[in-house]
Amino acid sequence: MRILAIDTSNLVLSTAVVEEERVLGEWTTNLNKNHSVRLMESISQLLDSLDLGPDQLDGIAVARGPGSYTGVRIGVATAKTMAWSLNIPVIGVSSLQAVAANAGGYSGMIVPLFDARRGQVYTGGYRSGPDMTAREVLPERIILLRDWLPMAAEAAADGPVLFLGDDVSIHRSVITEVLGEQAQFAPPFFNHPRAAGIGWLAAKQIGRAGNVHQLVPEYLQLAEAEAKLKARGCST
Amino acid sequence: MVEPYVWTFASAEETQQFARRLAEYLQPGDVLALEGDLGAGKTTFTQGLARGLGVAEGVNSPTFTIIKEYAGRLPLYHMDVYRVENDADQLGLDEYFYGDGVSVVEWASLIEPVLPEERLTVTLSVGEGQARRCRLEPRGRRYEELCEEIGKHAHFGN
Numbered sequence: 001m002r003i004l005a006i007d008t009s010n011l012v013l014s015t016a017v018v019e020e021e022r023v024l025g026e027w028t029t030n031l032n033k034n035h036s037v038r039l040m041e042s043i044s045q046l047l048d049s050l051d052l053g054p055d056q057l058d059g060i061a062v063a064r065g066p067g068s069y070t071g072v073r074i075g076v077a078t079a080k081t082m083a084w085s086l087n088i089p090v091i092g093v094s095s096l097q098a099v100a101a102n103a104g105g106y107s108g109m110i111v112p113l114f115d116a117r118r119g120q121v122y123t124g125g126y127r128s129g130p131d132m133t134a135r136e137v138l139p140e141r142i143i144l145l146r147d148w149l150p151m152a153a154e155a156a157a158d159g160p161v162l163f164l165g166d167d168v169s170i171h172r173s174v175i176t177e178v179l180g181e182q183a184q185f186a187p188p189f190f191n192h193p194r195a196a197g198i199g200w201l202a203a204k205q206i207g208r209a210g211n212v213h214q215l216v217p218e219y220l221q222l223a224e225a226e227a228k229l230k231a232r233g234c235s236t
Numbered sequence: 237m238v239e240p241y242v243w244t245f246a247s248a249e250e251t252q253q254f255a256r257r258l259a260e261y262l263q264p265g266d267v268l269a270l271e272g273d274l275g276a277g278k279t280t281f282t283q284g285l286a287r288g289l290g291v292a293e294g295v296n297s298p299t300f301t302i303i304k305e306y307a308g309r310l311p312l313y314h315m316d317v318y319r320v321e322n323d324a325d326q327l328g329l330d331e332y333f334y335g336d337g338v339s340v341v342e343w344a345s346l347i348e349p350v351l352p353e354e355r356l357t358v359t360l361s362v363g364e365g366q367a368r369r370c371r372l373e374p375r376g377r378r379y380e381e382l383c384e385e386i387g388k389h390a391h392f393g394n
């Protein structure tokens with residue numbers, strides 16, 4: 001089984017082709033450059049260098065967000081279009097889980113985060129499972145960093161909390177202020193998502209892929225209508 | 237009470253000239269909330285602003301496209317949110333507001349909850365004949381300074 005994996009949900013543009021036991025190739029840049037212009041070129045160059053044609057793919061994996069709305073849409077729309085036209089399954093993987101996966105094997109709490117502006121972050125809490133997959137233990141959300149840090153610290157009990165993501169550097173002083181030595185920081189190459197990891201996570205679920213049209217972006221924002229409905233006590 | 241940031245223009249050309257000068261003081265990440273009835277000159281204003289930002293392309297109303305992006309000294313993000321009122325939080329507008337360019341939002345008051353706290357509200361209204369009134373209302377330090385600067389250097393209109 002061969003999967004093409006894509007992430008354009010944040011600044012990183014990453015594409016990879018993976019098999020169950022092997023990463024065949026991966027291309028990653030971390031720049032504020034136009035993903036919509038560069039994504040197809042990156043896919044086509046990667047496939048060319050691997051001497052693969054699109055018909056030799058068995059599935060598509062994509063980071064479905066959270067992140068940049070525009071970026072998420074570029075990746076998800078491309079993945080769905082390719083999967084639909086090639087008639088192969090598509091799997092969406094959380095963009096946060098993709099970063100958390102970098103720390104598979106870490107014994108403490110893993111907290112990936114992306115800056116969401118206005119003091120907020122997209123984040124969640126993960127722990128490494130026996131198969132090195134990062135499992136979600138605190139559900140992903142958009143939250144004020146100041147509100148989130150005590151929650152993450154408490155959930156980690158007295159254990160260490162590893163913060164991952166390029167945006168951690170913006171918030172490092174606040175994190176250290178609240179968590180002190182409980183907070184740990186990763187080297188730079190742990191901080192960005194890698195399409196190879198997304199492909200690997202997707203390979204585990206590809207048998208359960210639904211209809212291509214069922215895959216939708218995950219913005220982690222409540223639509224105003226949804227928020228109002230919830231405020232009135234109705235469930236959605 | 238004196239309103240320090242109110243201008244009156246005799247014509248559409250004067251409105252554009254003012255906007256063109258205003259553009260010279262803008263920085264990446266600036267947000268202008270543009271208010272005014274139909275025909276008050278919102279698009280005219282934006283055209284002047286675009287010229288001041290060095291946008292070569294012609295600017296027209298983004299009513300149907302919602303957002304148009306132009307390349308100039310700074311990128312200009314021209315939005316008309318008249319039709320998106322209820323879906324504004326689904327558009328990812330923050331990427332523009334906090335981006336590398338200048339955002340101009342027509343009918344901004346309709347999406348009040350998703351606008352940045354700090355911004356410059358520009359209210360245009362029709363006066364006698366061809367006359368147009370323009371009121372600048374700064375929110376936040378950056379925009380207060382911007383208005384002071386414009387008040388000091390901008391000698392046009394009345």
